[in-house]
Amino acid sequence: MKYEQQLAERLSDLGAITSDEKTTIIQNIQKQKFSLHWELRVLLYIGISMFTGGIGVFIYNNIGSIGHIILIFLLFASCVGCYAYAFKKGLPYSTEAVQHTNPFYDYVVLLGGLLFVSSQGYLQFQFEVYGNQWSSATLVSSFVLFATAFRFDHKGVLSIAVSLFAAFFGLVVTPLEWMQSTQYEVGDSNYIQAALVLGILLYGFGWLCRNRNIKLHFVMVFMQFAANILLITMLSGIFSSESAAFMYTMGLFIGGFVFFKEAQKAESFALLLSVVLAVYIGVTYWVFKILFMGDGLVAVYVSFIYIIASGVGIIYLLRNHKKVFRYATV
């Protein structure tokens, strides 16, 4: 007998369900179909990723022998086809979450977005459409993908858009670094400032979406990215800059507090985890720095005690995060 049928028998014996209900359950179990939903969706996602990846590398490797016009035409035609399908089959725009019943819809939107990014990169590489402004291709792609994500309600495309937006900042900073130093060094300060601006912008987008009640389910995507970027930036500043370490530490605590409040509002464990880990690393850095200024052996003992005690504290915090959220509100 099937496992679930045995369960129904047991619950019937315990009086939790009646014998009629048991019969209904067993009949339904026997009629139940084997679902291949998630397996097919994952395979579809892998197929699309392989296809777009293969196209990208194929173009890159054969760029000399294949007609550029033909290639760009094919890329754009496919991209336009995907977007045309998305507009035709998609539901109208709404500021709330939109659920598409067609299982292929999300994957077509994703494919269209990825093909657009490939086409922009190819246009810039081959025809230098944006001149020597390499960052512009990334920025344009990111704006189009943001628009795509909001219009067709796609979190995956939104994540790609945010990543491209972050890449834009990286591309902007690198030429600046090169101009400012005699040797080409990937220094810290410009990257940290760029990351700060990016993090604040992403936080602003999320805040705007929440305040205007636009795609509230996107807010946590923005907040998660903003939290990770800002908090890691603060930690980088603490580790790399002796003179400004205190300022970055204050920034870490302020950022940690802000995102703690966001985590509390959204009851998001993932955001809370990012905040707790980042602040813990920052605090631990200072504790160890101060400890190891003194006696080596005493410092080792105290550091062990600190790690054990702080570990227990974090375990308590994470296990009882709902109580902590409620307590922090009072």
Added chain:
Amino acid sequence: MLQYNTDKLDGVLFHQALSKWIKQQWITSSPAQSGYIRSTLSYSKYDWLKRLGLYIVTLIAAQSSVGFAMLFVFQVFQVDPEVKVMAGFTAVAGIALIFVLNKFIKQNNVYKQGTDDAWLHSALGYIYCGLILVLDIDISTHAGMLFAAISLLCLTGFAAYQYSDSFVSAICVIALNFIPLYLVSMVAQELLFFSVLLIVPLNLLVIRTINKYNKLENHYWHGCFVVGKVMACVMMYVSVNLYVIRSLAYELMGAESIPLQPLFLGLTIATPLVFITMAIRKKLRYLLYCGLGLLLPTVATVRYYYSVMPVELACLLGGLILIIICYVAIRYLRNNESAYTFEADPDENLSSAEMLLILQQFGKPGEPPAPTADSKFNGGSFGGGGSQGDF
């Protein structure tokens, strides 16, 4: 005997089943049922992110505790830090961690929350490594490796039975598979090529034995059984994989080629396909995941020895084929009646919060069960993940 409270584990299973049946509207509420639900105890489930976070933090705290204790004891008692002394201390620390873990489980209503997992894994690691070092086992010899495999099998088997830990049961199956290999290699290393003659029937026996015990009264170890069967399938595949066989041949005998290579190539390709076919016919989800997962090393193995086209073309064509297969399969499943469906299983990703909501509504006599609400307590910004309810 299981260290966790079996009544509460029964409660978890029954609540999961009732939640699923309510969600599918197979049953409706009644005073007897609401009374039963209120009277049964249950553990709460943590989602994977919370469990992972707690696991990492507990692991750090556990290692630090043992390190601190060792440092303190050695410093205060002026003990000479020889390897055997430290190993002995480590083994004792591991045993102490087990006692602490048992107490923690009983006092804190904990079940698979990351903390207990990390504690268990740390304790087992300390006991095992301590034992090997104290006994001065030479793992460069076949006899030494055989002893190490047998002791690992015993330790992990006992731990899997006591704590129903899936990771530990996976290690147990792997250790079991190495025992015949080391026995054979003690006779003659060349015989390892024919280890498939031992590994495949051994793992088939493992699967049969697991199926014999996989009943409702043993549901506490259901996760271990599933993982055990998956590892058995993986080990069967590894024993016939062409890359593994040829690497062994080269390592042991310096042989550049092996006899019966086409046979091993055929087995490498056929094994995942057989798994997938059997999984679909017998509706075995664990076998389906095995088969799909093993396609990747199969493709990598075939491409390693027989590269028929550039990798980008392979990705492009492979991706296209996958898209077409999925498209055809989805259209077929949606438009035709069969024993299979594209509709998602309604009991997947039932988190603790969702179950609680369903059961609270269900628990009110006279009121119909409410539709399920989206859980707010999942981790991650992309829809989160719950445990997979797998009956």
